Amino acid sequence: MSTAAEPSDAVLATLWSGPTGTKRGPKPRFSLDVIARAAIELADVDGLDAVTMQRVAERLGTTKMALYRYVPGRAELDAVMLDRGLGPVSLPEPDQWRPGLEAWARAVHARTARHPWSVELTQRPHVPGPLELGWYEAGLSAMAPLPLSGAEKLDTLFLLVSHVLSIQRQEAVPDPEAALARGIARIMDEHRADYPHTATAFASSASGSGRALEFGIERILDGVAALAARRA
Incomplete structure (x- = not known):
């Protein structure tokens, strides 16, 4: 909910099409929701600066290089964290x-x-x-x-x-x-x-x-x- 920046193709693809690099090869081990949840849990406890690709990978029991198959970089991870952190809106239909x-x-x-x-x-x-x-x-x-x-x-x-x-x-x-x-x-x-x-x-x-x-x-x-x- 801020001024939009010119998004990279990778950020758009990650947010709107799911993990990149998962269309070929074995079935993906992780979903974006699982990755986002791991990163969010880190940020909730230790703050945003504590979130790194390495620490998220460790929390998921995988390697940093393997994590890049799902999230190309920190910009994409931040984007997914924010979107999943806000979560779905659930409000009653207003009369006024x-x-x-x-x-x-x-x-x-x-x-x-x-x-x-x-x-x-x-x-x-x-x-x-x-x-x-x-x-x-x-x-x-x-x-x-x-x-x-x-x-x-x-x-x-x-x-x-x-x-x-x-x-x-x-x-x-x-x-x-x-x-x-x-x-x-x-x-x-x-x-x-x-x-x-x-x-x-x-x-x-x-x-x-x-x-x-x-x-x-x-x-x-x-x-x-x-x-x-x-x-x-």
Whole structure:
């Protein structure tokens, strides 16, 4: 769910046609799902940097050279990890566009929270795989009644995803809002007169802790609703 890059033929083939190099010779020992699961398990425990072709091969009980028969390189492995990590979208059919998009954004947050490393891969320019494209389809389907262009609907999804990923990065730090508020409070002990509005805002921020995700979703969709109303 990011700006698309010019994909290599190998990335496209791996995402959309299955493992390369398996049309001849013996029946493939591994599926892309099995390979992706092994890589995802490594990333979930040790982070994205810990994922190498060698370590994935070891986890599968094979060799790195044998793994290349299924996944030509790291770019293809990353693409498969992201697509399988996002997984299929499963949301009820919305009665109205706004509850549908709210549920969609929360689902993106929940899915990426399950695999924190996916935030980095999602923000890299990439071409979506079949499962990620299913998330696009679900979000666009929710907006079908709106008098927006296709580009505007995509921009709405990108805004929601950007907000969700920003929150995910903040949540990677334990209680980030409280930590920031404590730091500001110490500064304001001596400099409150210079920054009165900042001091007041941070003093009240504790009561809104944990609301950042919903606040951003609501404000983005308020803007979409206002635009749709002007065109009605």
